[in-house]
Amino acid sequence: MRHLVRLTRRQVLWLLAGTLAGCALKPTATAPVPTPKPAEPTSTASAPTPKPVEPTSTSPAPTEPPATTGRSYLLAALKAPGFAAVMPESLNIKPAVKAYKTDPRAVLNQEDVLERFTPEQLKALEEWGFVITPSDEKQIYDIYIHARSMGLPVFVTTDALLHTFHILYDYTLRRVEYDHFVADLKGLMEAMLSASEAQAKEASALKSVAEAATRNMAFFAVAGKLLDPQARVPAAVRELVDKELALIQAHEGFGRSPIFGYDEDYSQYVPRGHYTRNETFERYFRAMMWLGRMMFRLRPGERPELIEMGRRETRQALLIVAALQNAKVGDEPALAVWERIYEPTVFFVGKADDLSLYEYSEVISRTFGNQLALDALADDARLDAFIQAARTLRPPKIVSSLVLDVENPAAVTQGFRFMGQRFVPDSYIFQQLVYDKVKGYQGQGKPFTMEPSLAGPVRAFPRGLDIAAVLGSERALEILRAEGDTEYDGYEEQMAKLRAEFAGLPPEQWTENLYWNWLHALRPVLEPKGEGYPTFMRSSAWTDKNLNTFLGSWTELRHDTILYAKQSYTIKATGLLPPPPKLPGYVEPEPEVWNRLLCLARLMRKGLGDRGLLDQEFAERLEGLENLVATLRDISLDELANQPLGEAQAKLIENIGSWLKAITTFEERTQKEITSAADERMAVVADVHTDPNSGQVLEEGVGDPLSLYVIVPGEGGTYVTVGGIFSHYEFKQPMSARLTDEAWQALEPKPPFAPWFEALVKPW
Template identity: 35%
Template sequence: MLLTLESGCIDSSNGPINETRPEESIDDQESSFNDIVETAPEKTFSVKNNTLEKQSFFSGYYSKENLQFEPAVPAYSLPLKASEIANYDEFTQKIFFTKESKDLLYKNGFVVLDNEDDSEGPKNQLISGQTLVNETYRSLKVADVPIFITSDSLLHLYHIQFDETLKRVEAEEFYDELWKLDKALFEASIEDYNSASGVEKEAARRNVAYFAVALSLLQPKPEQTEKSREDPEKVTLFDPQDIKEYSVEIPPFVKDNVEAELVLIGAQKEEISPIFKYVEDYSQYSPRGHYTSSEKLKNYFKAMMWHGRISMLLQSKMIIAEESMVEELAADSSEKEARIQTIQALLISDHFDRDKNIRDRWDRIYNVTAFYVGFSDDLGPYEYAKALDTVFGNYRSGVSLDNESLAELITELDKYESPKIYGGTGEIIPAGSETENETLEATKGFRFMGQRYTPDSYILQKLNPPALNIMDLLGSERAREHLRNMGIAESEVYKTRHLSLETEFGAFNEDDWNKNLYWAQLYALKPLFTRYPEGYPTFMQTEAWEDKQLNTALASWTELRHDTILYAKQTYFLGAPQIQEEKPVEGYVEPVPEFYARMLALTKMAHNGLAEMEVLDEQSDKDFTTLENTLEKLLEISIKELEDKELTDAEYKFIRNFGQNISPMLENVDIKSQSSILVADVHTGPGGSVLEEGTGKLDLMIVAYKQPDGRIVLGTGPVMSYYEFWQPSGERLTDEEWRKMLNDNPPERPEWVSSFRV
């Protein structure tokens, strides 16, 4: 199995729509994912990138159409007047406008109306309280108002498919696979303990404890099978039979350690790990995202968080030494702990390397999740097994990890690159300007299935919040302007780091961008940041439209972080006339062809990749096909709109029936999973506070667009709402808690949305 982590690079350009780079079709690949997994006998290793590598394999699933068109939409003058809008009177009888919202409509050619149930005065009942995209479009069709299909809608629909397929494979396959994987290594560690002596015996004992904690977190509890009449969330329960099937007996020689760890995980505070002797942030183990929808997923979340966060450290700097009157003895204690942890990792990796069943189960979970999110920047079992091969060769039977051989192994492992993102292990090492490098070096070690490197987390580590920094590096000039206005981009340290990121990210090509679904979705957002020239609709040439697209991108990114909250490594702080009856007002598609092209390529990438990995069921396969057909139609329509061509009756019918067209892909998705309301914590800051990114109820966007017959008309469609705020770390929000906060005491929206929203 060849695994890779490649350095993150983000193309900062926001240039023209046309792309000329040749594409490789998925059909041109010589072998499928499963063929490569099964037939790759050799492991290749890069000391520079520190991971075993399957070179850019996932990018082979990405194939995007190159677009060629000349935008020629006639302009209109801003500010608009009501008398210039052909369907103004009829439209305003169905959609309520305040004076403020009319003023913004006239000024920008569009406006977003806030969706608040509890506001005083007249409400727009068509959208009030709405959180479901397809129901919103249905309501607009029933009201007979022209429909505007938004980029927000397509991003939200993709999020639902992404999240549902991941949730299904976790519950139906990965939970059981992880149980069997942990159970096998648990039993192997018991055998190690029974046969070893000295420091290796203690390392084996701690491995028994490590896997016992994971199994205890996975294990169903009796209360997780019992229905509670007071449970309003309708969480899916374990089957009572699962208690028998997934059961483990904890050996007495590790019971105290295991119970102590479980107590801390339940308390969700920052404490010293009883097994690993360094500070761990147990608040991260609180299930959130889609993992609150079933008891099985809650348990899976906790166990995978344990495997993703807990590190067996190479160095002693993060380890809290036992108290001693003599400083040298305390240092010796820390060094001894680091040696024990390294031996732990080597013992696990040796079993991993020898046992194909163990390796196959690990590969299955890791590679599918790597397709979704990417690779870890931490060392893992492949790296440690490679070090064993380097030092001992292929004949390791009976080899002892004595001081000399252990020192040789540590020297070998020290050559591998340190993690790029500090995920909160231990405490930050104060070292002046080198604090970040010192801390990252000190956290180098073994993680059984480490959380994944993502470019947005990397940006947040380098530049700190707000999330506008991410959008800036993705190519949003408007985000950069807001950062300057907020005084964030002024310090020399910031400028130096920003320039370094621009240089690093600027080297990325399209294959780099599309190495997995996470990166490919960020790539799909980039066309939203284009500053549109003449030939595009007038409303798209305003600063307010740039703010609206920035809001869309941030909301979509929030959904992505919500869906991958278990796997993506979170950063921690380091420092009118009447309408002419013979010519009705027709609907409109937000004309962003490059966005639709990238979303189509992303959807096909997900569909083809997950199908080859045998992750999709029959319904998921049909749902992806529906979304692909929808995106193909939107791409075709948007290009015709930009070329100022009249759409066919069938195309106008497609727009009018958009809610009905997308319904098939949502029929088997529960209402909660379709909701636009969700939250994800993405960064842990100073003092234990966490940065929360949230999306709320759907807002309604009103757009003035020009039809091919020359009339300016109004159309409407749903857009996402976006929030960014801080929470205490012990109160990381679930979606359920966020919904309550949103109803009772919602945080303020970003100030910059006032340019387009009332």
């Protein structure tokens, strides 16, 4: 079983002692990674509150006269945190490998090859220099461990190391959530609930302010109950809370929120990703999804009742900001606890796409001063001045809720979210390449991206290839065109605009957090390889193999961040080891990928370590990964320069499967607390986009690993090597049945591969 082997002996990771000069950080020692040590065992009274109010307002409330009494809240303009960028050093890559024949009948280890492969597989080896086949393994490192029993040298793929980083990223995030965020969030919700109760009591003479505070009580009580079934719910809001919890538990799709009065997609509350591993994660997922999705909008429309809804929701937001800056969680400021959750998630994923505490605090200080009196919130004129000022701030770039095509998405969704989901560049790309940014279908047939709507056939779904195309892949765009997925009014213009936008981003943007850095590490994979690279890398077939690598690793990124990454929505139209092999192994010569992955791992270790969020177990494994990747980078540079492997380098490659398994094998405490049987397999899934028109979501899946056989050059001739790569799937699923990892692993048969990739896979 995966991850159930404790590291009881000192790992021989001295083989990983390559140079670490690839990042602009102080190099770490190249000493062996030490064996991890076993882990050590390991007031409720509510204030009087107003009665619950009706969920929606249908007409503007009159402006109330200023109250003569009421509390004032001291407020400060706050600044969002920033993180120092870590820039990879430039590499001097001079590929000088001469072209060679890829005839499997002429390889040095032909006695191990010719009887092993089918005629079709041999044909692919000869034509492309490689062939992809199904495997029986559930983990990518097992392909390498078993390669020695096959008598074949190994081919170390970028896929294998990208997957290893995914495991460390995902498990580290789980550890931080389990050890830190869950307890902090529970304390914060109780403090915010109590603060909202106090506000409602203090504003009892101010109807509109008391109503807003009451709704906030319900908002925080829902989050508290989602986290802890025993959490208290004030009697004044129990009915509202119970109705909201019933909708969340049913998770059937769009429904009218009893608390907020607008439509919410309750299918989003199905725990997915690693949040299915235990009940603690499931509860945390639902609570954070609630806190991240529910909007406090500035002006959802121009009709009088919508203007009034904007005022009400803005009052709620201002009361929340005031409470956050003044409440206590025990003896600690609530703001410090909120930031202790928000800041690390910015480091992992990115900043909130919506306006947050930071922007609202600044506008409050400009419009209300450094004190916010409750009676000022009852003054519509002063509230409207705040709304007018806040509307000049950045709008959200990603629509993550139901919006009609007759509405302006940026305007109707602009506002505050308590712990807003994050801007991620791939969701932004998706948003720009579906309806209504891209209009009606102009082609024939029914491509994957097209769905009927009341406005006619529209581009309701994006594809993972859209991201690759925006990031510069001509092959991805060629496939999209060939399959009819570009035949929409405005698609080509949007694609050109996005390509220019992303090509112009400064290096600092690509390195501002772990999410952007991960995508940055994948970008060189998309670049076609020409003269000077090994023959197997020069064909269009290898370009397609690399597209699959990009999509597989991107899918794992979305899986790991499914709770925090803001999902895009289409606008709804109203209409035991044998002797070693005789030949040395080979490293996929992608030095820039290895270089960026090295920086990514180092940034993660340093950034979390500086914040006290990285325990020794994970620090050791990340350092081991850095050492390994640095060595692979140097080997790949030597390969391109026709330099032979050193003895230690050859030994490392030979044992790569054992090293990968060691890096991703965790202590008993970690396995017990944050893993489940689903982690014994490589296969994971993530829904990445929702289309309200068809009621479906776009699912991206990674399955069990595939085997990759490659003819590589060496001293004395060519020979066949074997490695592991991603299997990637893209398909649609009803939004009411968003897939978990467990459901995905059990699903048989799996959807077909994309046609362009299926052509590369030759069955046994």
